[in-house]
Amino acid sequence: MGRSRYEEIAEALRQAIRSGAHPLGSRLPSESDLAARWGASRGTVRQAVALLVSEGLIGSRQGARRVVLRQERRQSFQQLNSFAQWARAMGCEVSSRILERTVRPATDEEAARLDAEPGGEVLYVLRLRHLDGEPVMVERTVYAEWVAPAVLALPEDCVSIMDSIAERADVVAHYGEHLIDAVAAGSEDARLLRVRRASPLLRQRHLTYTAAGRAIEWTDDRYRAGSVVFNVMNSAAAAPLERHAGPDVTG
Amino acid sequence: MGRSRYEEIAEALRQAIRSGAHPLGSRLPSESDLAARWGASRGTVRQAVALLVSEGLIGSRQGARRVVLRQERRQSFQQLNSFAQWARAMGCEVSSRILERTVRPATDEEAARLDAEPGGEVLYVLRLRHLDGEPVMVERTVYAEWVAPAVLALPEDCVSIMDSIAERADVVAHYGEHLIDAVAAGSEDARLLRVRRASPLLRQRHLTYTAAGRAIEWTDDRYRAGSVVFNVMNSAAAAPLERHAGPDVTG
DNA sequence: GATGCCAGCTTGTATGAACAAGTGGCCCTC
DNA sequence: GAGGGCCACTTGTTCATACAAGCTGGCATC
Numbered sequence: 366m367g368r369s370r371y372e373e374i375a376e377a378l379r380q381a382i383r384s385g386a387h388p389l390g391s392r393l394p395s396e397s398d399l400a401a402r403w404g405a406s407r408g409t410v411r412q413a414v415a416l417l418v419s420e421g422l423i424g425s426r427q428g429a430r431r432v433v434l435r436q437e438r439r440q441s442f443q444q445l446n447s448f449a450q451w452a453r454a455m456g457c458e459v460s461s462r463i464l465e466r467t468v469r470p471a472t473d474e475e476a477a478r479l480d481a482e483p484g485g486e487v488l489y490v491l492r493l494r495h496l497d498g499e500p501v502m503v504e505r506t507v508y509a510e511w512v513a514p515a516v517l518a519l520p521e522d523c524v525s526i527m528d529s530i531a532e533r534a535d536v537v538a539h540y541g542e543h544l545i546d547a548v549a550a551g552s553e554d555a556r557l558l559r560v561r562r563a564s565p566l567l568r569q570r571h572l573t574y575t576a577a578g579r580a581i582e583w584t585d586d587r588y589r590a591g592s593v594v595f596n597v598m599n600s601a602a603a604a605p606l607e608r609h610a611g612p613d614v615t616g
Numbered sequence: 617m618g619r620s621r622y623e624e625i626a627e628a629l630r631q632a633i634r635s636g637a638h639p640l641g642s643r644l645p646s647e648s649d650l651a652a653r654w655g656a657s658r659g660t661v662r663q664a665v666a667l668l669v670s671e672g673l674i675g676s677r678q679g680a681r682r683v684v685l686r687q688e689r690r691q692s693f694q695q696l697n698s699f700a701q702w703a704r705a706m707g708c709e710v711s712s713r714i715l716e717r718t719v720r721p722a723t724d725e726e727a728a729r730l731d732a733e734p735g736g737e738v739l740y741v742l743r744l745r746h747l748d749g750e751p752v753m754v755e756r757t758v759y760a761e762w763v764a765p766a767v768l769a770l771p772e773d774c775v776s777i778m779d780s781i782a783e784r785a786d787v788v789a790h791y792g793e794h795l796i797d798a799v800a801a802g803s804e805d806a807r808l809l810r811v812r813r814a815s816p817l818l819r820q821r822h823l824t825y826t827a828a829g830r831a832i833e834w835t836d837d838r839y840r841a842g843s844v845v846f847n848v849m850n851s852a853a854a855a856p857l858e859r860h861a862g863p864d865v866t867g
Numbered sequence: 868g869a870t871g872c873c874a875g876c877t878t879g880t881a882t883g884a885a886c887a888a889g890t891g892g893c894c895c896t897c
Numbered sequence: 898g899a900g901g902g903c904c905a906c907t908t909g910t911t912c913a914t915a916c917a918a919g920c921t922g923g924c925a926t927c
Binding site for chain 2: 879880881882883887888889890891
Binding site: 390419421424426429432433434444445446451480539540541542543544545546547548549563564565566567568574576577578588590591593594595596597598599600607608609 | 641670672675677680683684685695696697702731790791792793794795796797798799800814815816817818819825827828829839841842844845846847848849850851859860
């Protein structure tokens with residue numbers, strides 16, 4: 366499926382692991398074995414297994430054979446950056462409604478995040494999102510000025526804004542940065558999500574970039590407690606997650 | 617500093633980026649340039665820049681020069697898995713107190729997480745952790761039976777359990793899996809963290825493995841809202857973070 | 868039977884070469 | 898001036914080889 370050789374091999378290994386041909390905790394064949402079996406060089410096989418290691422499927426340490434750590438496949442970048450794509454892959458029915466859409470000057474923080482001039486205009490969008498009919502997430506997004514026209518052209522019940530502007534305006538997300546913490550529901554949050562005020566919400570703020578490193582949007586998503594869980598796999602070789610002190614501590 | 621050539625080059629590039637020699641948004645020299653400059657082959661340089669890409673410092677796409685995306689260095693695995701190491705690196709004064717330590721049969725979930733027999737014994741530890749004198753996190757950990765003796769031998773005010781058992785019993789964490797969500801404070805949480813009952817807490821449950829894939833501990837950490845923020849960087853090439861539906865949705 | 872050592876296997880690091888694929892800027896045309 | 902096409906440059910993929918470093922299991926020893 367993957368167009369390059371090492372992606373093919375990686376996909377085949379993923380399948381073999383998921384199907385149980387390489388059970389959880391078992392040791393994978395050596396690189397030389399895999400290279401011979403696939404008629405590829407050891408370097409190519411190493412690229413394939415490096416992919417699986419970075420996905421957290423297998424563990425690797427010098428001298429010892431690689432070990433199977435998990436069986437499920439990791440989500441794609443698209444599914445993490447797009448609520449709609451994720452929900453669809455989960456088999457949930459997703460719907461969204463834009464409640465507000467206004468062009469206004471950027472605050473200082475927004476300008477800094479989007480790498481725009483302070484006081485430049487941005488597009489603010491308030492959206493309520495449902496899973497299987499239940500309100501699950503409130504989304505407050507600020508779009509950079511250069512994508513605003515594409516977003517303003519979309520209908521109120523657009524399911525996936527990122528998908529739509531990728532298709533119509535060729536604005537494709539490539540990098541993302543995510544800040545995750547917990548906050549108390551404000552009165553607007555509480556009304557929209559149908560929870561009590563000050564009840565716990567999981568907040569995911571994220572910044573999305575194009576392939577060239579240009580900021581697209583800065584958004585504040587608040588999930589009803591219990592509706593989603595974030596999952597990170599890390600190792601001594603790769604630690605994609607960071608922990609930062611919040612205002613209560615730095616203060 | 618790094619013992620291998622590509623780690624040296626990566627560290628030098630990190631320094632250059634952090635110091636502003638390669639400003640944010642600027643384009644890095646080509647692989648050939650770097651290879652010539654460092655007297656290394658292109659393959660070695662590629663390993664170095666691949667490291668920085670995986671750390672989210674630079675972006676990469678075929679045909680175009682690499683772009684500087686951030687300047688700060690990413691935390692190490694140790695700092696993510698050890699609250700004490702992280703706090704120390706932040707320059708905060710950290711203290712901990714073990715409030716409870718009991719050996720009891722594992723629940724079904726605990727046995728499944730630790731890959732132990734249901735009903736086998738585990739060590740339950742309840743700990744309260746402070747940053748700069750303020751209570752910030754409640755930690756409820758279940759240790760696998762084979763590490764229990766090492767943990768039981770530690771004093772009540774041990775600052776870092778993971779550090780201690782790594783040094784004394786040669787139990788070294790190598791992989792970790794993290795589940796992050798928001799919950800309401802229970803009465804015990806509220807009393808210990810000095811917040812109101814049902815106020816929002818950021819929960820980080822995590823499972824720690826040895827290099828050989830053996831489970832060490834399964835823990836439930838609850839942070840006072842506002843005290844910490846988790847941060848993840850991802851790209852189309854690597855998405856280390858997943859989102860999962862919680863019980864409210866799968867219901 | 869327990870312990871320690873060693874040989875062979877396996878992964879990690881590094882080189883050099885070649886071709887494929889995508890980008891960006893230049894130049895030419897309309 | 899706008900648009901399109903061409904080309905040099907850059908990153909991505911793959912190969913073959915060599916050596917370094919760490920692990921495992923079996924053998925010899927005590």
